[in-house]
Amino acid sequence: MSEPVLSIENLSVSFSSRRGVARVVDGVDWEVHPGQTLAVVGESGSGKSMTVLAATGLSPRGAKVGGTVRLRGEDLGAMSEVERRRARGRHVGFVYQDPMTSLNPVMPVGRQVTEASEEHLGLRGDDARSRAVELLDMVGIPSPEQRVDNYPHQFSGGMRQRVVIAMALANDPELLIADEATTALDVTTQAQILELVESLQERLGTAVVWITHDLGVVAGIADQVAVMYGGRILEHGTVDHIFGSPGHPYTQALLAARPQPGVRADRLATIPGAPPVPHQLPPGCAFYPRCPVRGDERCRTEEPPLTEIAPGHRVRTFYRAPHSGIERPAS
Amino acid sequence: MTTEHGAVKTGDVVARVEDLHVHFSVSRSAPVRAVDGVSLEVRRGETLGLVGESGSGKSTTGLALLRLVDATGGRVEVGGQDVTDWSRRRVRSLRRRVSMVFQDPAASLDPRLTVGASITEPLIVHDLAASRDARRSRVAELLEMVGLRADMADRRPHEMSGGQKQRVGIARALAGEPDLIVLDEPIASLDLSVQAQIMNLLRGLQEQLGLTYLFISHDLAAVEHMSDRVAVMYLGRIVETGTPEQIYRNPAHPYTAALLSAVPTADPEAERRRRRITLHGDVPSPVNPPSGCRFRTRCPAARDNCATTDPELYEVEPGHRAACLYAVEAVEEMRAGAATTP
Numbered sequence A: 001m002s003e004p005v006l007s008i009e010n011l012s013v014s015f016s017s018r019r020g021v022a023r024v025v026d027g028v029d030w031e032v033h034p035g036q037t038l039a040v041v042g043e044s045g046s047g048k049s050m051t052v053l054a055a056t057g058l059s060p061r062g063a064k065v066g067g068t069v070r071l072r073g074e075d076l077g078a079m080s081e082v083e084r085r086r087a088r089g090r091h092v093g094f095v096y097q098d099p100m101t102s103l104n105p106v107m108p109v110g111r112q113v114t115e116a117s118e119e120h121l122g123l124r125g126d127d128a129r130s131r132a133v134e135l136l137d138m139v140g141i142p143s144p145e146q147r148v149d150n151y152p153h154q155f156s157g158g159m160r161q162r163v164v165i166a167m168a169l170a171n172d173p174e175l176l177i178a179d180e181a182t183t184a185l186d187v188t189t190q191a192q193i194l195e196l197v198e199s200l201q202e203r204l205g206t207a208v209v210w211i212t213h214d215l216g217v218v219a220g221i222a223d224q225v226a227v228m229y230g231g232r233i234l235e236h237g238t239v240d241h242i243f244g245s246p247g248h249p250y251t252q253a254l255l256a257a258r259p260q261p262g263v264r265a266d267r268l269a270t271i272p273g274a275p276p277v278p279h280q281l282p283p284g285c286a287f288y289p290r291c292p293v294r295g296d297e298r299c300r301t302e303e304p305p306l307t308e309i310a311p312g313h314r315v316r317t318f319y320r321a322p323h324s325g326i327e328r329p330a331s
Numbered sequence B: 001m002t003t004e005h006g007a008v009k010t011g012d013v014v015a016r017v018e019d020l021h022v023h024f025s026v027s028r029s030a031p032v033r034a035v036d037g038v039s040l041e042v043r044r045g046e047t048l049g050l051v052g053e054s055g056s057g058k059s060t061t062g063l064a065l066l067r068l069v070d071a072t073g074g075r076v077e078v079g080g081q082d083v084t085d086w087s088r089r090r091v092r093s094l095r096r097r098v099s100m101v102f103q104d105p106a107a108s109l110d111p112r113l114t115v116g117a118s119i120t121e122p123l124i125v126h127d128l129a130a131s132r133d134a135r136r137s138r139v140a141e142l143l144e145m146v147g148l149r150a151d152m153a154d155r156r157p158h159e160m161s162g163g164q165k166q167r168v169g170i171a172r173a174l175a176g177e178p179d180l181i182v183l184d185e186p187i188a189s190l191d192l193s194v195q196a197q198i199m200n201l202l203r204g205l206q207e208q209l210g211l212t213y214l215f216i217s218h219d220l221a222a223v224e225h226m227s228d229r230v231a232v233m234y235l236g237r238i239v240e241t242g243t244p245e246q247i248y249r250n251p252a253h254p255y256t257a258a259l260l261s262a263v264p265t266a267d268p269e270a271e272r273r274r275r276r277i278t279l280h281g282d283v284p285s286p287v288n289p290p291s292g293c294r295f296r297t298r299c300p301a302a303r304d305n306c307a308t309t310d311p312e313l314y315e316v317e318p319g320h321r322a323a324c325l326y327a328v329e330a331v332e333e334m335r336a337g338a339a340t341t342p
């Protein structure tokens, strides 16, 4: 297989406060290859955003970050802040949930789309403008020659997100990181954006890390899936592993909690309680307090290791139920 | 009144809007036609699901039922009475009969009040419990109904999870024993694992107490799960109504078909085979909606007639109505087209 575009190893992020130390990301490993999509899925606060922020050197002040991150094989931790910023600007594009966090309200969108390329590729004047038109066209903005001079407020939410994608792709990055990029959009607009990203990825070979809490979106776009909970990866595998034979009680419970199309069951399966708060993580398995399985005392006191249960399919549990019934792994 | 569909619970009509218009005038410019000719009725004991994209007028329709916004045209009826022009004082009694649960449980609770005080408020406003003791025991009873311990009454909102706050919002809405509860995106801001809890709670309460719901959501799977009947909105209008089976299995309006085809399902196999009907462009501005059929600017099946004739809701099968000049036929045509469009 090709070399990963981004690989993270044993990544951890913690914050200290009066309430104690919060380990919001703990022992996270994954990698993403050219042309592939890794979906990072989990409920709010599970550490999805913090993982990619820390991995790209953008974690907030006060965060203590550990582990190794390689971008195109190069150790980001060994670089100076300036080198890291340059590597990020040159090779990584970001798309966040709210397009206005990436857009300047008082600058024409065309200028914004190529601003980074002006810096990194030395693009100027008419060249920059025609590149902006080309990029807006590529992301499906109608009449880009006119729209290039418009301001963000003249665009709808879906069109602004397209502009942000154009901006993220301006430098032909090898990696696109999208954090809940379609969460605030209507399903019809979401479908347009997902199709756009897939076709660009096919054409340009971009690697994509797609962060979301929407399992439907994951099923549609992912090659690999990492399921996060309480700052850890509880399960990691191909999209078919995760949806076809989920091995972690949490993944199974999450999939069962969604209404099934055409079924209209009387009651939905539920997970009791709520996700944990990071400075009060349980000592054993993070899911223990809500877990329907709770095999034995170890679940409460010991953190289960991430164990490979099939090639490329890893699960962090002492007890797994591949298809039906509970199976105890040899240990 | 004729019953629309055999499988549907057919109680009497709890609330009805007829040719409802809600236009908002922002300064001197042309008004926003948020709701522009909506008729619907909610029957006792049922859940009517209201779906549609952002800005289609779902919340505004719900708010009109409580007179939290005023109709600029048409009628609002609750319990057989025309409440469209009720005075402010009379409207207070209306809000006992129709209550509402909002999307953001944090924003709908006063952060300074304890949970108990929040739930007591409607009891006082509507004069429902004579003594302090009566109020306290009613609060405890309401908390238990929504699956919270009675001692939660002393907590403040910031000490609770999102799901717990939404339970308190539901307890408040139950306080006056309303005839109708308008649920406006009640699960949208909750964690995935908590959404199912709240949907089960709402279903259970409905069975126990015979409640009637208007369930507003943009989550099509949740609406299918919760509803006895579904109405689909687009740009201030209802474009299709029917049972979940009719709407989800055999959509007759091109917009419904496109909307459903855009919803991703948690099944990678199905996603690989999926043929989307991609809608192009954006929803037009509700300030001046397109002539004729409002959906025609994005409709893959639009023809000349669609620009001049404004389609009414007409029956495509018993209990199933669609506002499209070429209903059913247009959807079949789009489906055939979707196979070839990349």
Ligand SMILES: Nc1ncnc2c1ncn2[C@@H]1O[C@H](COP(=O)(O)OP(=O)(O)OP(=O)(O)O)[C@@H](O)[C@H]1O
Pocket: B024, B025, B026, B032, B033, B034, B035, B052, B053, B054, B055, B056, B057, B058, B059, B060, B061, B218, B286
């Ligand atoms: N008070 C108001 N003043 C002006 N315009 C308004 C007002 N309230 C709503 N609107 C507009 O009316 C239209 C319908 O809004 P409404 O909130 O009913 O939509 P919705 O279907 O509930 O959307 P969402 O899914 O985003 O909640 C929108 O264009 C909205 O911007």
Ligand SMILES: Nc1ncnc2c1ncn2[C@@H]1O[C@H](COP(=O)(O)OP(=O)(O)O)[C@@H](O)[C@H]1O
Pocket: A015, A022, A024, A042, A043, A044, A045, A046, A047, A048, A049, A050, A051, A060, A061, A062, A277, A278
């Ligand atoms: N600046 C910060 N200081 C302290 N804790 C933070 C900070 N930013 C995020 N967190 C905490 O880190 C955890 C993970 O957050 P995040 O990665 O944003 O979750 P997700 O993206 O999965 O919703 C959360 O509990 C959050 O409250």
Ligand code: SF4
Pocket: B253, B254, B255, B293, B294, B295, B296, B297, B299, B300, B301, B302, B303, B306, B311, B323, B324, B325, B326, B327, B330
């Ligand atoms: S009336 Fe015409 S434009 Fe409107 S939905 Fe039907 S086919 Fe499409």
Ligand SMILES: [Mg+2]
Pocket: A048, A049, A050, A179, A180
């Ligand atoms: Mg996040």
Ligand SMILES: [Mg+2]
Pocket: B058, B059, B060, B184
């Ligand atoms: Mg709304």
